[in-house]
Amino acid sequence: MTISGFSKYWTLLIILLIAAITVGGIAVWSRYSGSQPIEISASKPSSQEQPDKIYIGGAVNNPGFYPLKAGDSIATLIQAAGGTSTSADLSGPKLYISEVGEVAEVGEEEEPQKINLNRAEVWLLEALPGIGETKAKAIVDYRHQNGPFPNINELIKVEGIGTATYQQIKDLITVAD
DSSP: OOHHHHHHHHHHHHHHHHHHHHHHHHHHHHHHHTOBOEEEEEOOOOSSSOSSEEEEEESBSSOEEEEOOTTOOHHHHHHHTTOBOTTBOTTOOEEEEOOTTOOOTTOTTOOOOOEETTTOOHHHHTTSTTOOHHHHHHHHHHHHHHOSOSSGGGGGGSTTOOHHHHHHHGGGEEOOO
16 A cells, blocks of 8 residues: 555545544434423412422423422422433423413313323332321322222222322322233
């Protein structure tokens, strides 16, 4: 190989490397630049809305309405919504509080996100009002011992769950897949 041929080889190799780096950089940049923010909306409940609910949307795994308890942190609420999706922009979560009479972006008619008793883990069941760690574990244990819940009414058979607790959460749970 001559010096001239050797030089052309290295020049071509350098050009190909620069092209590969440029294309890779563009691909990575385009994937991360379009990420969605996490949106948590809190609005004053009207007579038609149930109080103590919050809509969690945006780049979360299970957007929807979730129970809001005193002392809940943003991290707890995001965890209740199944955590963040891979496209989440965690550089600064935003809290949006709508004004009275403002039409929410999430829609006034949207149904609450229901928790599936046959799939939910303990941490998600704890997000339900009146369900703490002990009752959540009892639900999961019952499911492991007796199989999936055929309907939500069977929840009353779980030790520690009475009709009062059931009435409080019946609109927030499902057994559908």
